Amino acid sequence: MTTTESRPWDVTAVRADFPILSRTVRDGKPLVYLDSGATSQRPTPVLDAERRFVETSNSAVHRGAHQLAEEATDAYEHARATIAAFVGVSAGEVVFTKNATEGINMVAYAMSNAATAGPEAARFAVGPGDEIVVTEMEHHANLVPWQQLCQRTGATLRWFGVTEDGRLDLSNIDELITERTKVVALAHQSNVLGTVNPVETVTRRAHEQGALVVLDACQSVPHFGVDFAELGVDFAVFSGHKMLGPSGIGVLYGRRSLLEAMPPFLTGGSMIELVRMEGSTFAPPPQRFEAGVPMTSQAVGLGAAVDYLNALGMDRIAAHEHALAERALEGLRALPGVRIVGPEDTTDRGATVAFVVDDVHPHDVGQVLDSLGIAVRVGHHCAWPLHRACGIPASVRASFYLYNEHSEVDTLVAGVREAQRFFGFGGNS
Amino acid sequence: MTTTESRPWDVTAVRADFPILSRTVRDGKPLVYLDSGATSQRPTPVLDAERRFVETSNSAVHRGAHQLAEEATDAYEHARATIAAFVGVSAGEVVFTKNATEGINMVAYAMSNAATAGPEAARFAVGPGDEIVVTEMEHHANLVPWQQLCQRTGATLRWFGVTEDGRLDLSNIDELITERTKVVALAHQSNVLGTVNPVETVTRRAHEQGALVVLDACQSVPHFGVDFAELGVDFAVFSGHKMLGPSGIGVLYGRRSLLEAMPPFLTGGSMIELVRMEGSTFAPPPQRFEAGVPMTSQAVGLGAAVDYLNALGMDRIAAHEHALAERALEGLRALPGVRIVGPEDTTDRGATVAFVVDDVHPHDVGQVLDSLGIAVRVGHHCAWPLHRACGIPASVRASFYLYNEHSEVDTLVAGVREAQRFFGFGGNS
Amino acid sequence: MNLESMYQEIILDHYKNPHARGLREPYDAESFQVNPTCGDEVTLRVRLDGDTVADVSYDGQGCSISQASTSVLTDLVIGRPLPEAMEKLEAFSALMQSRGEAEPDEDVLEDGVAFAGVAKYPARVKCALLGWMAFKDAVGRTSTSEVSTP
Amino acid sequence: MNLESMYQEIILDHYKNPHARGLREPYDAESFQVNPTCGDEVTLRVRLDGDTVADVSYDGQGCSISQASTSVLTDLVIGRPLPEAMEKLEAFSALMQSRGEAEPDEDVLEDGVAFAGVAKYPARVKCALLGWMAFKDAVGRTSTSEVSTP
Ligand SMILES: Cc1ncc(COP(=O)(O)O)c(C=O)c1O
Numbered sequence A, B: 001m002t003t004t005e006s007r008p009w010d011v012t013a014v015r016a017d018f019p020i021l022s023r024t025v026r027d028g029k030p031l032v033y034l035d036s037g038a039t040s041q042r043p044t045p046v047l048d049a050e051r052r053f054v055e056t057s058n059s060a061v062h063r064g065a066h067q068l069a070e071e072a073t074d075a076y077e078h079a080r081a082t083i084a085a086f087v088g089v090s091a092g093e094v095v096f097t098k099n100a101t102e103g104i105n106m107v108a109y110a111m112s113n114a115a116t117a118g119p120e121a122a123r124f125a126v127g128p129g130d131e132i133v134v135t136e137m138e139h140h141a142n143l144v145p146w147q148q149l150c151q152r153t154g155a156t157l158r159w160f161g162v163t164e165d166g167r168l169d170l171s172n173i174d175e176l177i178t179e180r181t182k183v184v185a186l187a188h189q190s191n192v193l194g195t196v197n198p199v200e201t202v203t204r205r206a207h208e209q210g211a212l213v214v215l216d217a218c219q220s221v222p223h224f225g226v227d228f229a230e231l232g233v234d235f236a237v238f239s240g241h242k243m244l245g246p247s248g249i250g251v252l253y254g255r256r257s258l259l260e261a262m263p264p265f266l267t268g269g270s271m272i273e274l275v276r277m278e279g280s281t282f283a284p285p286p287q288r289f290e291a292g293v294p295m296t297s298q299a300v301g302l303g304a305a306v307d308y309l310n311a312l313g314m315d316r317i318a319a320h321e322h323a324l325a326e327r328a329l330e331g332l333r334a335l336p337g338v339r340i341v342g343p344e345d346t347t348d349r350g351a352t353v354a355f356v357v358d359d360v361h362p363h364d365v366g367q368v369l370d371s372l373g374i375a376v377r378v379g380h381h382c383a384w385p386l387h388r389a390c391g392i393p394a395s396v397r398a399s400f401y402l403y404n405e406h407s408e409v410d411t412l413v414a415g416v417r418e419a420q421r422f423f424g425f426g427g428n429s
Numbered sequence C, D: 001m002n003l004e005s006m007y008q009e010i011i012l013d014h015y016k017n018p019h020a021r022g023l024r025e026p027y028d029a030e031s032f033q034v035n036p037t038c039g040d041e042v043t044l045r046v047r048l049d050g051d052t053v054a055d056v057s058y059d060g061q062g063c064s065i066s067q068a069s070t071s072v073l074t075d076l077v078i079g080r081p082l083p084e085a086m087e088k089l090e091a092f093s094a095l096m097q098s099r100g101e102a103e104p105d106e107d108v109l110e111d112g113v114a115f116a117g118v119a120k121y122p123a124r125v126k127c128a129l130l131g132w133m134a135f136k137d138a139v140g141r142t143s144t145s146e147v148s149t150p
């Protein structure tokens, strides 16, 4: 991780690395891509790194003894080390998954598999009387797997609420997290509200009660410097495609001692120790959790994405996004009939700005924006319970990243005004 | 699928599409890549298709309403349709996974999840008294998940043996597959022996007894025309990386009516119908089985790989490989002290040729070959029980694909002779 | 892109002044449908009188497209023989799946032809079909008179 | 690539004529180790006499590298004080992890220096360490005298 530097942020130079950003959409409108919260775009150095790997060293890793296999294994493990260092952990604690969703499922399934996986796995087992705590602002990826775990095991799901101003409601933390709690799973940064949650506070209470903490870091790791070891969480996940890397790759971090005790999830080749028809034993982590031929070139691409982020500096990226968020919140707040869903200021808040427009449905706002070349997301953004809690069926979400420009914020605000005008409701009336 | 054509096979033209094949290894030796059974190489049109997608249409599929999201969704679903047609099924029966291993695990977990998934899923449930039948020649990917399913549920694993000449031993099929059998899982083509199994015979018996058939088509779909509907299997899996496609993508085929009843495996975003904190319902297949942001560009790449294979013609590819296998079997059989592991002729047999060399360990044979630029695989190739059944700890495996040349077979045979000479044992003595 | 090609005046009119809105008694079957990507939902009731669609009433939340198309639906099917209503359903579905390539038949679809532009936007097709799917489902349930509440 | 740089004469000699091979009684602890990528295995027994490695006996199957390195191991540790044997273990492990960059100390490793070339081939490092890992594990077990059979 780099520290804040005084080099000015040259967004034009950054944008030049992203070929897609120079395309036009909808009859020649320049693309204004404000949907990085769903998936980010990829810079040329990432695309080149992946292609170079495929054209020179591609082969099955950890399986072959020939030169290509050596080179491929080195590249894959080098990527793992790079990514581990990026989030403050050691390489042996990084498991490659296809996306963050798989990582969360891996932990949730380990906890039901623990029932039949022998004494070592006992600390993962859950059953009736045990509780899993999540929050009402979770992405479905950090909610449904826990619901399903409860369904499989008879454990009970409980959850934190959300305050009026879009923060985690900690008022009942001591009733929610008790000695019955086995896992507390929460987002580092909400993918709708932009809220950055007080992970340390929750982790402290969870650990006091002997619960494991699973952090959904999908929306934090891409945007500011994150150190899992420092945060003290037990598990964490993030996705490559949200941080300039390829699709099809994600990371599960697990504290080494936990990974060592955790039963396998997907099973098959490369994760075994001994296989007999009568039964099998398993390799140490991280291999134990990487069954089958892995996402080799994608790991290399994600490693290159981390190099790219490091070269720019996470502090500088965060500062740039902070400024964008500030401008967007200001611009939208100034529009009559527009309400921000989430904190209205930038304290403990990322550059994801969700909002609703009185009397114009989010889908219709999105359509008008799309017609102007502005790509936002509309709907519940895989956080349906949060929208219900906020009393809205859906919202419009603009999510900014390092390649967005201040002028794009202004284009967005003007676009929202245009939607109000087009539908002849609210705003200007 | 194309039919046999008389166009001559121009291997030089094919090789020109694969940049990696022109590299050298180990101090300037031309690469002789005979490890396509582990992973194949990728032609430029596949790399270009993936890159073009990322540089022009990359965005989250099935989630957005803007133009990029439309284009990305179209590209992703178009790839699904292309791949489905390639194996004779409909698009709604194709689930994208990260590899074949995940596909098999998905079915195996569905069967343990069925216990708590409601009445619709009942036909998937297994428990004590139920039996799962596999074969002794399975890749670990089609063995360990079933062992684990038995461990989770109390079901019993049984297996077909292998005959002296490397064929499936069907002599006790009627005792093995009975009304207790819930699943029969077998490889279409062995990744070691090269044997193509009599899928229809096994499927007929399995269906008579009410069992589901899961086909591991990892080593068949890349090499000859395969039609799952015609074979009549219930589920089938294969991996993109073994058929000129990207790593990080595979396919699970499931008969539509089965997928509709099958409980979800990985859960999270994009696979839901309704989500409330209290519980969730799920989308129809294939979405139900594709949680999270999927392997978008990889699906596009795999679609391009299928286009590439189709353009060459699967029949012509199979014929070319048949000739390579013929030559390899002949050349190796002629060496004293070399024994083929698997059928010695090319009847119902692919171009995967495993062998052992008397008094020279496979690792050492592999090392000598590697020093000559020849990439083969050594070890048990994720089929440890098969090796035990054959009474050998490991073997050397040369696996050929469409880009291999006859001269490469000769280089291999000469390399094996060199290994015998170097170690001063067997062969020439 | 021409916004007006999607949001034709007819659509905006139906959106601002929806026809036959509100849930009414009596009814033979009800269907609840939801668009999982955006959370839009509709509850729709059907009353049959012999072979005639006697009433269709509905409530829900959603975008202009889903609201307007449900409003148009009620115009098209209330008071019509069931087979004719089902024919309109088929025609409207076909139009929406056409990616904007089909030439809609105004005799059959009346105001529904205004949705031809929507068919060019795959992400909005589900919106346009939401009420229609509820109608189809509810008609299917009239025999058993179940009520679906997922 | 120079095959001879990996397969030095010393290695081939030990492979063809392994030292101290065969399982012997008595022993204080046994370890079974397997290389999961190729299935090679070794069973190795250790007998301690006070602080001295009185005997190391072994059996197994494997490639020239794993067989020869286990043979060399017995030469290096039998009859030596345990701390000195563990030092050799450390030195050999370090050499093998060096990717061929380290300069081995012949005084400590004797015939073991011949494996310097193997360290350049990561896939073979596990082979060279197989017997050594069994030795380490067996020594660790001498206190409890468990026998590991995974
Ligand atoms: C026969 C067979 N089955 C399954 C697999 C597993 O495929 P993957 O590792 O891509 O999941 C392989 C290849 O490794 C194979 O050859």
Ligand SMILES: Cc1ncc(COP(=O)(O)O)c(C=O)c1O
Residues within 6 Å of the ligand: A037, A038, A099, A100, A101, A102, A139, A141, A142, A187, A189, A190, A191, A216, A218, A219, A239, A250, A382, B269, B291, B292, B293, B294
């Ligand atoms: C907060 C959060 N958690 C989890 C996910 C799921 O990530 P993926 O779909 O890459 O598995 C996302 C993104 O979709 C997210 O924003």
